[in-house]
Amino acid sequence: MLDALFRPKSVAIIGASTKELSIGNRIIKNLIDFGFKGPVYPINPKASDIRGVKAYPSIFDVPGPIDLAHMVIASKFVPAAVEDCGKKGIKAIIINSAGFTEVGPEGAALQKDFLERAAKYGIRILGPNCQGIINTDPEVRAYCNFTFTKPDPGFISIVAQSGGVGELIHQGFSQMGIGTRIYASNGNASDVSITEILDYLGNDSGTRVIVLYLESLKDPKAFLEVMQRVASQKIVLAMKAGRTAEGAKASSSHTGGLAKTDIAIELILQKLGILTFRDEGELCQAAAAFASQPIPSGNRVGIITNTGGPAVIATDVLVDEGMKIPTLSEASIQTLKGKLFPESAFENPVDVLATADAGHFRAAMDVMMAEDGIDCLYINFVTPFFVNNEAVAQQITEVNRQHKKPIVCNLMTDPKQWKDVVEILKTGGVPCYTFPGTAARALAALSRYAALRSKDIGKPKTFTDVDSGAVAAILEKAASDGKTLLSAADVYGILEAYRIPCAAWKIADTVADAEAAANAIGYPVVLKADSPSVVHKSDMGGVAVNLKDGKSVREAAETMVKRIGATDLRFFIQKFEGGGREVIVGAKAEPGLGHILLFGLGGIYVEILKDVSFRIAPITEIEAGEMIDSLKAAALLKGVRGQAGVDRPGIVDILLRVSQLVTDFPQIQEMDLNPVMAFADKAVAVDARMVL
Numbered sequence: 001m002l003d004a005l006f007r008p009k010s011v012a013i014i015g016a017s018t019k020e021l022s023i024g025n026r027i028i029k030n031l032i033d034f035g036f037k038g039p040v041y042p043i044n045p046k047a048s049d050i051r052g053v054k055a056y057p058s059i060f061d062v063p064g065p066i067d068l069a070h071m072v073i074a075s076k077f078v079p080a081a082v083e084d085c086g087k088k089g090i091k092a093i094i095i096n097s098a099g100f101t102e103v104g105p106e107g108a109a110l111q112k113d114f115l116e117r118a119a120k121y122g123i124r125i126l127g128p129n130c131q132g133i134i135n136t137d138p139e140v141r142a143y144c145n146f147t148f149t150k151p152d153p154g155f156i157s158i159v160a161q162s163g164g165v166g167e168l169i170h171q172g173f174s175q176m177g178i179g180t181r182i183y184a185s186n187g188n189a190s191d192v193s194i195t196e197i198l199d200y201l202g203n204d205s206g207t208r209v210i211v212l213y214l215e216s217l218k219d220p221k222a223f224l225e226v227m228q229r230v231a232s233q234k235i236v237l238a239m240k241a242g243r244t245a246e247g248a249k250a251s252s253s254h255t256g257g258l259a260k261t262d263i264a265i266e267l268i269l270q271k272l273g274i275l276t277f278r279d280e281g282e283l284c285q286a287a288a289a290f291a292s293q294p295i296p297s298g299n300r301v302g303i304i305t306n307t308g309g310p311a312v313i314a315t316d317v318l319v320d321e322g323m324k325i326p327t328l329s330e331a332s333i334q335t336l337k338g339k340l341f342p343e344s345a346f347e348n349p350v351d352v353l354a355t356a357d358a359g360h361f362r363a364a365m366d367v368m369m370a371e372d373g374i375d376c377l378y379i380n381f382v383t384p385f386f387v388n389n390e391a392v393a394q395q396i397t398e399v400n401r402q403h404k405k406p407i408v409c410n411l412m413t414d415p416k417q418w419k420d421v422v423e424i425l426k427t428g429g430v431p432c433y434t435f436p437g438t439a440a441r442a443l444a445a446l447s448r449y450a451a452l453r454s455k456d457i458g459k460p461k462t463f464t465d466v467d468s469g470a471v472a473a474i475l476e477k478a479a480s481d482g483k484t485l486l487s488a489a490d491v492y493g494i495l496e497a498y499r500i501p502c503a504a505w506k507i508a509d510t511v512a513d514a515e516a517a518a519n520a521i522g523y524p525v526v527l528k529a530d531s532p533s534v535v536h537k538s539d540m541g542g543v544a545v546n547l548k549d550g551k552s553v554r555e556a557a558e559t560m561v562k563r564i565g566a567t568d569l570r571f572f573i574q575k576f577e578g579g580g581r582e583v584i585v586g587a588k589a590e591p592g593l594g595h596i597l598l599f600g601l602g603g604i605y606v607e608i609l610k611d612v613s614f615r616i617a618p619i620t621e622i623e624a625g626e627m628i629d630s631l632k633a634a635a636l637l638k639g640v641r642g643q644a645g646v647d648r649p650g651i652v653d654i655l656l657r658v659s660q661l662v663t664d665f666p667q668i669q670e671m672d673l674n675p676v677m678a679f680a681d682k683a684v685a686v687d688a689r690m691v692l
C-alpha cells in the first residue's frame with residue numbers, strides 16, 4: 001500500500017533549508033500554504049524554526065511518528081539518511097535529490113545502496129530525481145512537491161514519467177479552471193513504479209480520470225496486467241512521448257531509465273483499450289470533459305449554436321474526427337418550430353440565433369436530450385450584450401445536471417465582463433472551451449473512448465491440431481547443436497507441425513537429388529540455396545523460380561554451386577506458387593513482454609512502403625483481422641478493379657497459428673514468413689526464417 005506516500009499523516013523534510021529560494025524551504029511553504037492536515041517537521045541541525053515551523057536537528061528528535069520524509073540532501077548522504085529513516089520507522093521517502101543512476105556508475109552505486117537499506121526496513125521510495133506528489137483530498141491536502149501550481153480539488157489524477165510534463169499538464173488544468181486529485185511523478189523510478197502508482201489510483205475512490213504521460217516501461221508485462229484492471233475501473237487517457245527516434249533519445253537521457261523500443265508501448269496501450277493522444281493540450285482538454293461528463297453511447301452529435309460560422313468550423317472538425325451530425329427527427333423539428341424564432345435553423349446544427357434567450361436554448365437542449373438519434377451535445381454560446389446570458393448559462397447547467405448525454409460548450413465571451421456566466425458554467429460542471437475545434441475534439445474523444453471500451457476483441461483461440469512435441473524436439477536439438485539460425489528443414493518442419501500452410505518442399509544434397517526431388521514435387525518448381533551462410537538468398541543468386549523441367553533444375557543447381565561455393569550448401573526445392581500477392585507475417589520477441597506480431601505487404605514492399613501493422617501475441621481472430629484491415633494497402637488485398645481479393649480467412653489462420661507458435665515457444669526470438677503467397681482461395685508460405 002502506498003498510503004504513507006499519498007496520504008501521509010506527517011511529513012519530515014530532511015535537508016530543510018532557511019534559504020527561501022531552495023527546494024528544502026519551498027516544500028515546507030507548499031505544505032503549509034496548501035493546508036496539509038498533519039504536522040510538518042523540518043529537519044535541520046542549526047535552525048530552530050523554518051517558515052515559522054519548529055525545526056529538529058535530526059529525525060530522532062521528532063517527538064511523534066513520521067509517515068513520509070522528503071530528502072533534499074546531496075546524493076552521497078542519502079544512503080545513511082535512508083538507514084536513519086528505517087530506524088525511525090518512516091514508511092515512505094520522496095528523494096528529490098538528483099545524482100544517482102542518471103549521472104553514471106558512482107551514482108548508480110549510491111542508488112543500489114539506498115535501495116538495499118530501504119528494502120531492509122520496508123520503506124518505499126519515490127524518485128530519486130523527482131518532484132513528489134500532491135493530493136488535494138480535503139482530508140489530506142498534501143503538497144509534497146516543490147512546484148508552484150496549487151490545484152483545486154477535482155477528479156483527474158496525473159501520473160507522469162517526467163516531472164516537467166507532469167507540471168505542464170497540471171498547469172494546463174489550472175489554467176482551464178479544472179481541479180485535480182492526485183499528482184505523482186517518480187523521476188528515476190528506482191522503487192515505486194508508474195505501474196504501482198496506477199494500481200493505487202485505480203483504487204482511489206476520488207479519482208475518476210487518470211492522465212498518464214509515459215516515456216518508457218521497465219516492466220511492460222506488469223503494466224499490462226495491472227492496467228487491465230485499472231482501465232476497467234477508471235477512465236485512462238494516455239500520451240506516449242518519444243515517438244520519433246530523436247524523441248526517444250531525448251527521453252532516455254533524462255530519465256536515467258532504459259528507453260525501450262516505443263512501438264511496444266503503443267501496442268500495449270492499444271491492447272488495453274486505453275485512449276491515447278499525440279498532443280498534450282488535446283489530452284488536457286479532453287480530460288476536462290471526461291472529468292464531468294457521462295460517456296456517450298455513440299458518435300451522433302447534436303449542435304446548438306447562436307452564431308453561424310463557429311458551428312461550421314465545429315461541424316468540420318467533428319466530421320473529421322469521425323462524428324456524425326444527423327438530421328433531427330420530424331417530430332423534433334416540429335417541436336422546435338413551435339418554440340424557436342421562425343428564422344432559426346431547425347435541423348442540425350440548430351441555430352437558435354443570436355437573439356435567443358434562455359428559453360430558446362432550453363427548448364433546443366431538451367429536444368436534443370430527448371432525441372434518440374443524438375448521443376451528445378455540442379453548444380456554441382456567444383454572449384451578446386442584449387441577452388440575459390447568465391440565464392442561458394443557468395439553463396445549460398441545469399440540463400448538464402441531468403447527466404444524460406455529454407455536453408461540451410464553446411464559450412465565446414470576455415471572461416472579465418461575463419465572469420458570472422463563466423462561473424455558472426464552471427460550478428455547473430460544463431466543460432467550456434475557447435475554440436470550436438477544441439470543444440469538438442474533446443467531444444470526439446468521449447465518443448472514441450466509448451467505442452474503445454465497448455469493443456470486444458474476444459479471446460485468443462487455441463489450435464488443438466498442432467504437434468508441439470515435434471516442435472519442442474526440433475528446437476531442443478537445434479539449441480544443443482548451438483544453432484541460432486535454423487535450417488530450412490527445421491523451419492519447415494516446425495511450420496508443418498503447427499499446420500501453417502507452406503508450398504510443398506524437399507531437401508537435396510546433390511544436383512541429381514535436386515532433380516529427383518523436383519520430379520517428385522511436380523513442375524514448375526523453385527530451387528533455393530540452403531546454407532547457414534546464406535541469409536538473403538536472392539541477393540546471392542540463391543533463388544531460381546519457375547523451373548519447368550529437370551534440365552532447368554540441374555542447370556540452376558550447378559550455377560548455384562559455382563556462385564555460392566559454400567561447402568555446406570544443400571538444395572531446397574519447392575513448388576512454384578506463382579501469381580499470388582506477397583505478404584509478410586513475422587514475429588519478434590520483445591523482452592519482458594512476449595512477442596510482437598507483424599503483418600504487411602511482403603517482398604520488397606516491406607522495406608520500401610513500411611506498410612505494416614503490429615499486435616502483441618497472443619492475438620485473437622478479431623485482432624488478426626484488424627492487422628489486415630489497418631494496412632494502407634488493405635484495399636489492394638480486398639481486390640481492385642475486377643481483380644479478386646486474397647484469402648482473408650487463410651491469412652487470419654496463419655497469423656493465429658504463428659501467434660500460438662511463438663507464445664508456446666518463447667525461445668523463438670524472431671521468425672518471418674516472407675513472402676506468404678496469398679491467392680483468392682489459399683495463402684501459403686514460400687519462404688521462412690527462424691532465429692533462436
Ligand code: ADP
Pocket residue numbers: 503526528535536537538539543545574575576577578582603674675677686687
Ligand atoms: P529470400 O527472401 O531469401 O531472398 P525467397 O525465398 O523469399 O528468398 O525468394 C525470393 C522471392 O522469390 C520471393 O519474394 C518470391 O517473389 C519468389 N519466390 C520464392 N519462392 C517462391 C515460390 N515457391 N513460388 C513463387 N515465388 C517464389
Ligand code: MG
Pocket residue numbers: 674675687
Ligand atoms: Mg524471402
